Amino acid sequence: MTYEFDFAAVLEYWPLLVQGTWTTLRLTFFCTIFGILIGAFCAVVRTGGPGWARHLVGLYVEFIRNTPLLIQSYFLIFGIASMGVRLPILVGATIALTINIGAYTTEIVRAGIESIHRGQLEAAECLGLSRVQTYLHVVIRPALERVYPALASQYVLLMLASSILSSVGVEELFGMANRIQSDTFRNFEVFVVLGVLYLILAVIVRAGFALLGLALFPRRRKLGTPL
Template sequence: MSYEFDFQAVLQHWPMLAHGAWVTLVLTFWATIAGFVVGTICAVIRTGGPVWSQRVVAAYVEVIRNTPLLIQAYFLIFGLASTGMRLPIMAGAVLALVVNVGAYTTEVMRAGIESIKSGQLEAADCLGLSRRQVFMHVVLRPAMERVYPSLASLYVLLMLGSSVLSAVGVEELFGTSNRVQSATYRNFEVFIVLGAVYLGLTAIMRATFWLLGLVLFPRRRKLGTPL
């Protein structure tokens, strides 16, 4: 039994796939920014906040890291809707991704913050730096620099993991591909094209993080290791 490939039938739906890819990038962009902010704040709390707040953050991290993203998305999109708090599907999707990646970012940033030696903090005090200057230039920036490769990989995985949101009705790349399959009945070709597009998106994101690393961390630029 022979199988004849017909990519033309799939590629003629490229505007639909391009729209899905764009939605995936938009979701990833906003989730990355908000997730980094949430994760950094939680990491700071977990490393130096009051005991009760550390326990709250620890509970949040454990719950999110030990439950599937799909369950979290169902809860945030459909669960909240059942209580009368209705969110637009895109807002709910971004919220689900932020809640999820924020927990993972917390642990990554916590590792970076805890890697800062106490001697560096003492030296900053001796120089007369303010608490804000110490936090921004002695703690946060070096911590982020040390874990930057892990953060970049985490957010690339976030983009790939966003495909599960098609199960809750988000018209991202994977969700759009389901429509293309229904229109063409060329499932194998659709998944080949889909894999190629995801590889392209991954390459774009890695290149973006590489360039961002060159801008944010001059020392890594000099060493030639922005990622």
């Protein structure tokens, strides 16, 4: 076997790699923000909302968790486009991924909310806090603190899974790598570089979550213990 490694041929395409990395990061960033907002909201509805709303959220969560992300993306980008609604591809991709991650986030946050002891709610109630105040100050914050490590993992997974969106035409990192590969036929080198880049991205996302956690949860910052 005589194979000459030629990473230079791949690295020549660095502008594409940078562009792809940037797109992946942006996609992850926006999906993280919207995903956590949707997830926290749906988790509150699912645990404390009226019956019909709980069922609606349940339906959303189960539907998303039990169908492939690929089909969800195709549906949102091509299915809806065929009905005449044309979204910029990156917007469609962000929406698809947000809807997907929102469902998983809902389940994680719900577990956190359900871990809050009844006595906490009673104490808040007896101090005169309204239901909304109780949720905001006594339920959501400790719930998020408790499930934060699970959330961070889920969002690293989201970043990795965003590579699927290359197949609907999003020029994120994997999409760009595919282009380089078809230009250079340097498959081995391309995927080694790609793997390293994803690894670095994952470390960055994890570090971002760790820093955010320190900012959001002063108790954890001070004591370093899980809640």
